[in-house]
Amino acid sequence: MPHHLIRKLEHFTRLSAADKTALQEIATRVQDFDADADIIREGDRPEHVHLVLEGWACRYKQLEDGRRQIISFFMPGDLCDTHVFVLRAMDHSIGTLTPVRLAGIPRERLLDLTARHPRITQALWWETLVTVAVQREWVVNLGQRSALERLAHLFCELFVRLRTVGLVEGDSCPLPLTQTELADATGMTTVHVNRTLQELRSAGLIILKGKRLTIPDLAALQAVALFNPNYLHLEHDGAHFDAND
Structure with missing residues (x-):
């Protein structure tokens, strides 16, 4: 789900x-994929x-x-391009890094969902804007940050994103990525x-052990990475709207 x-x-x-x-x-047409597919x-x-479950x-x-060139990582809760169905042909590929379970959301179902639920539409627009913001930050990573800053910044970003969807335990989170990836x-x-x-x-x-990343001092890693989480927009004012508004 x-x-x-x-x-x-x-x-x-x-x-x-x-x-x-x-x-x-909306989680229809659920499919399972092996790693590296x-x-x-x-x-x-x-x-x-596609929604990653x-x-x-x-x-x-x-x-x-x-x-x-890996352009972005998808983890549970991520939509692989909300409006991708407008394309006649994909201009990039999406592949698995681990075994993955996906829900395929048909175009008609997504359009009906956004037509009937304006707050979901608002949230999906924010989700799209954050995806674009992450892409900008990755460009800065490749163009300006040192090797140490690049990896530190990526680890900070992944940790914060995983924490957002409840997949962090204390100062530890999953990191099933190889050095090649x-x-x-x-x-x-x-x-x-x-x-x-x-x-x-x-x-x-x-600390990297057993496909898990532990960050003993997140503030220290953020300082090394020159990491500012503002581009993830996790404290958007919309999150504080009254449910009856």
Whole structure:
């Protein structure tokens, strides 16, 4: 069930009981994918909006020589492009990083949902704006931040996003990413990623064990990363609207 999506959308606006019920009912056409599989490829015609229920996926572009750039990570509660069905053909690919369970939301169902529930529409617009803001921050990562800052910033972002949907336990969160996947997301080589991870570990800023990330002092890691969570817009005023407004 899409409870992670509901929890995330509630950061953008106050949802009514009817809104939540409607969101619970959109999880149709549930599919399971193995790790390292394509959900949809560049050039395919999109017919559904995909909602991640379980597992991790990514948006990526691949060059003809095989090099890959991961453009974003998807985790439980994330929609893989809310308005993707307007495209005649995908201009990027979406693939799994772990085993993934997805709900496919048909175009007609999503349009009906937004027509009948204005607060869901408002929340989905905010979700889209945050997705674009994250993309801008990743551009800054690739263009201006050092290797240490890049990885530290990515870890801060993932931790905060996971905390938003209730997937953080204390100072620890899941991180099922390989060093190759971290390299593909940060524009670094795997050797450079390995060296930078060792630097972060030696400084006591992170602990990586059993596909989990522990951040003993989040404020310290944020300082190293020059991380400001404002682009995630988690304290939007809409979250404080009265439910009867």
